[in-house]
Amino acid sequence: MAERKDFGENDGVIHYELQEFKLFEPLFKWARKKSLWIVAFCTGCGGIEMPPLATARYDFERFGIMPNPAPRMGDLFLITGYVTPKTLKRIIITYEMMQDPKYLLAHGSCPINGGVYWDSYNVVKQLDKYIPIDVAIAGCMPRPEAVMDGIMEIMRKIERGEADGWKRYRENYEYYRRNQDKLFGEGWREKEAKRWLAWI
Amino acid sequence: MFDWRLILDAIGILIYALVVGFIFMGIERKAMARIQRRIGPPIYQPIIDTLKLLGKKESVSHGFIYNFGPVFALGVSITALLFIPIANFQLFSSNADLIVVAYLLEVPMLGIMLGAMSSGNPYSALGVQRGLLTMVAMQLPYGLAIIALVQHWGTFKLSQLVALQQLQGWSITVPALALAFIVFDIVFQALLGLEPFDIITAPAEISMGPMVEYGGKHAALLFTQHAVQLFAETAFFAVLFFGGASNLLDLFLKQLLVLFIAIFVASIYPRFTIDQAAKFFWKWPTIIGIIAVLLTV
Numbered sequence: 001m002a003e004r005k006d007f008g009e010n011d012g013v014i015h016y017e018l019q020e021f022k023l024f025e026p027l028f029k030w031a032r033k034k035s036l037w038i039v040a041f042c043t044g045c046g047g048i049e050m051p052p053l054a055t056a057r058y059d060f061e062r063f064g065i066m067p068n069p070a071p072r073m074g075d076l077f078l079i080t081g082y083v084t085p086k087t088l089k090r091i092i093i094t095y096e097m098m099q100d101p102k103y104l105l106a107h108g109s110c111p112i113n114g115g116v117y118w119d120s121y122n123v124v125k126q127l128d129k130y131i132p133i134d135v136a137i138a139g140c141m142p143r144p145e146a147v148m149d150g151i152m153e154i155m156r157k158i159e160r161g162e163a164d165g166w167k168r169y170r171e172n173y174e175y176y177r178r179n180q181d182k183l184f185g186e187g188w189r190e191k192e193a194k195r196w197l198a199w200i
Numbered sequence: 201m202f203d204w205r206l207i208l209d210a211i212g213i214l215i216y217a218l219v220v221g222f223i224f225m226g227i228e229r230k231a232m233a234r235i236q237r238r239i240g241p242p243i244y245q246p247i248i249d250t251l252k253l254l255g256k257k258e259s260v261s262h263g264f265i266y267n268f269g270p271v272f273a274l275g276v277s278i279t280a281l282l283f284i285p286i287a288n289f290q291l292f293s294s295n296a297d298l299i300v301v302a303y304l305l306e307v308p309m310l311g312i313m314l315g316a317m318s319s320g321n322p323y324s325a326l327g328v329q330r331g332l333l334t335m336v337a338m339q340l341p342y343g344l345a346i347i348a349l350v351q352h353w354g355t356f357k358l359s360q361l362v363a364l365q366q367l368q369g370w371s372i373t374v375p376a377l378a379l380a381f382i383v384f385d386i387v388f389q390a391l392l393g394l395e396p397f398d399i400i401t402a403p404a405e406i407s408m409g410p411m412v413e414y415g416g417k418h419a420a421l422l423f424t425q426h427a428v429q430l431f432a433e434t435a436f437f438a439v440l441f442f443g444g445a446s447n448l449l450d451l452f453l454k455q456l457l458v459l460f461i462a463i464f465v466a467s468i469y470p471r472f473t474i475d476q477a478a479k480f481f482w483k484w485p486t487i488i489g490i491i492a493v494l495l496t497v
Contacts, residue, residue: 027251027255028254028255031248031249031251031252031255032252034245034248034252035245035248035249035251037249055238056237056238059238059239059240061229061238061239061240061241062233062238062239062240062241063241064241064242064245064248064249067403068403068408069403069404069407069412070408070411070412070413070414070415072260072412072413072414072416072419073253073408073411073415073419075252099256099257099258099260099415099416100256100257100258101255101256
């Protein structure tokens with residue numbers, strides 16, 4: 001997409017592009033595409049679809065994809081199923097922990113519109129309002145082929161420079177923050193952090 | 201008084217070690233994938249991973265010691281590499297470089313742990329605790345294997361060790377040193393952090409252990425360190441038990457042999473828990489090591 005090229009020029013506030021890396025950007029783009037490390041947030045039923053992807057039948061390691069449990073190193077964040085407000089807190093914290101070119105893949109119809117939990121009082125219907133989604137796979141539950149296709153779509157988007165969820169999160173942080181605060185109430189981050197301080 | 205040829209040789213060896221170390225990491229992943237009947241990543245995959253980590257647009261830091269840890273580990277690995285005779289080239293040499301290298305090959309783990317502890321993550325702390333316990337446990341058999349070797353050949357000098365082995369046959373052909381070889385191979389598995397002893401970075405239990413907080417450029421540095429370390433360790437093994445090498449191809453084949461033993465063992469065995477590992481190290485390898493030492497007296 002041509003109009004994406006001047007993305008971020010007129011905002012004038014956030015300069016996330018390190019200038020010295022402009023020269024190597026095509027190389028890094030290729031490397032990012034070829035080595036996506038997964039942080040799998042296995043909520044709901046999508047976690048069951050991960051083992052066939054990792055094992056001999058669909059083997060995603062041939063594309064350089066590796067399951068990585070540490071969010072600091074991960075690139076691709078998988079939300080594999082429905083999201084309740086309680087898990088959404090963890091999802092947001094994990095997403096903010098990940099370092100900057102980071103991509104988010106939502107499995108199934110639950111993160112898109114609630115899916116079969118469309119009338120539930122305790123399920124987040126639209127994940128896109130709280131954190132930016134790069135690729136969403138429809139289906140209940142998507143088969144491993146569909147998940148593979150979604151990952152390929154992410155790779156294509158990285159190559160074209162369209163997988164810009166992390167940029168959108170920085171630019172529209174007030175919007176996302178407002179939605180999050182509306183759901184959890186003001187100061188929920190501090191409250192969450194206080195519970196973990198004893199462990200650190 | 202500047203010896204340009206020596207400096208160029210040292211830089212060349214470093215670049216060679218880096219590339220071959222990355223290829224070894226790739227071979228490790230590829231071979232494991234083939235054993236599990238998967239296709240596996242291309243063997244240059246670790247290079248892509250490192251490039252990607254270098255290209256990350258932010259790097260979270262937790263202070264000076266956190267930054268210092270990976271740099272320290274990389275520096276120690278490079279120093280250890282320069283002490284090992286690689287195809288007639290050895291930059292540093294002393295009368296007791298066997299001890300120096302054996303010591304230097306363990307120090308990088310301490311560097312990583314220094315950085316990991318300062319990150320304040322509970323998983324890091326747990327990983328460091330496990331790592332230190334593994335190191336304490338493997339010291340005894342490691343030392344015994346080296347004592348057996350030194351007693352048989354009567355020298356601490358690595359270049360002399362290579363010369364002696366080329367005159368009188370590899371160490372592994374001597375019965376007592378074959379026992380030492382078994383002990384050293386078990387310890388080697390823990391040195392590489394491979395499967396029966398990958399308690400330190402147990403990915404499914406404590407989410408990468410000490411490495412949990414490292415990301416971006418720090419992790420790229422750690423990957424580079426791991427590549428150099430892998431090259432140095434396999435070269436050290438080849439020098440001690442397979443008679444060293446007179447050219448790089450010879451050395452490469454011997455390193456590959458050593459690496460494949462480690463990979464095959466790693467892909468068969470499940471992980472020990474930390475108490476099992478300590479008990480194991482203080483039982484069988486120690487007994488075999490003592491026998492080897494007694495046979496060489």
